Amino acid sequence: QKEVEQDPGPLSVPEGAIVSLNCTYSNSAFQYFMWYRQYSRKGPELLMYTYSSGNKEDGRFTAQVDKSSKYISLFIRDSQPSDSATYLCAMSDSFGQGTRLTINP
Amino acid sequence: KAGVTQTPRYLIKTRGQQVTLSCSPISGHRSVSWYQQTPGQGLQFLFEYFSETQRNKGNFPGRFSGRQFSNSRSEMNVSTLELGDSALYLCASSLNRGLRYEQYFGPGTRLTVT
Numbered sequence: 001q002k003e004v005e006q007d008p009g010p011l012s013v014p015e016g017a018i019v020s021l022n023c024t025y026s027n028s029a030f031q032y033f034m035w036y037r038q039y040s041r042k043g044p045e046l047l048m049y050t051y052s053s054g055n056k057e058d059g060r061f062t063a064q065v066d067k068s069s070k071y072i073s074l075f076i077r078d079s080q081p082s083d084s085a086t087y088l089c090a091m092s093d094s095f096g097q098g099t100r101l102t103i104n105p
Numbered sequence: 106k107a108g109v110t111q112t113p114r115y116l117i118k119t120r121g122q123q124v125t126l127s128c129s130p131i132s133g134h135r136s137v138s139w140y141q142q143t144p145g146q147g148l149q150f151l152f153e154y155f156s157e158t159q160r161n162k163g164n165f166p167g168r169f170s171g172r173q174f175s176n177s178r179s180e181m182n183v184s185t186l187e188l189g190d191s192a193l194y195l196c197a198s199s200l201n202r203g204l205r206y207e208q209y210f211g212p213g214t215r216l217t218v219t
Contacts, residue, residue, distance in 0.1 A: 043197075088148060095148040
């Protein structure tokens with residue numbers, strides 16, 4: 001079993017929809033949690049970084065961490081075509097496989 | 106401010122050879138991490154350097170090594186290349202200011218082993 005599980009998708013939603021991306025993990029020792037966005041042929045870009053349970057909001061993005069359930073989520077509000085990318089979750093130095101997201105105009 | 110730069114951007118090597126990749130971090134960032142990204146295994150952590158010392162290491166064989174210089178620039182070396190080492194190698198520089206953490210990735214070096 002992988003330490004971090006993430007549905008690879010692909011996920012396709014209409015513009016303006018709320019997107020929900022999720023990851024589960026098995027190692028309770030993980031202390032910090034990140035979400036990255038990666039466009040094709042580019043390096044990942046850190047979107048959210050948090051080390052505690054609860055919600056963290058940054059613009060249209062909200063990261064949610066539930067340590068008791070070993071579950072993290074990223075919500076994207078008012079999704080835009082420019083949000084089309086692969087989204088990777090990470091716990092400490094372990095990464096999910098990435099979810100390919102397409103926002104349709 | 107200049108981003109993270111990696112050289113070379115593309116590289117073709119033969120099995121058994123060795124390769125050295127270079128990474129220049131963002132000015133002021135003292136931590137540099139290296140990652141391997143492949144379609145099959147995804148993004149995997151190789152190692153992290155901070156102030157010229159390896160601070161953390163992933164689960165890769167000893168053929169993968171790195172170092173960091175006093176100006177925070179870093180290099181990684183892969184010896185005795187195998188076909189499975191073909192991948193995108195990414196470096197990232199980071200700065201941890203208490204509650205605030207910033208990290209930036211370079212564009213990567215695409216290594217092809219034939």
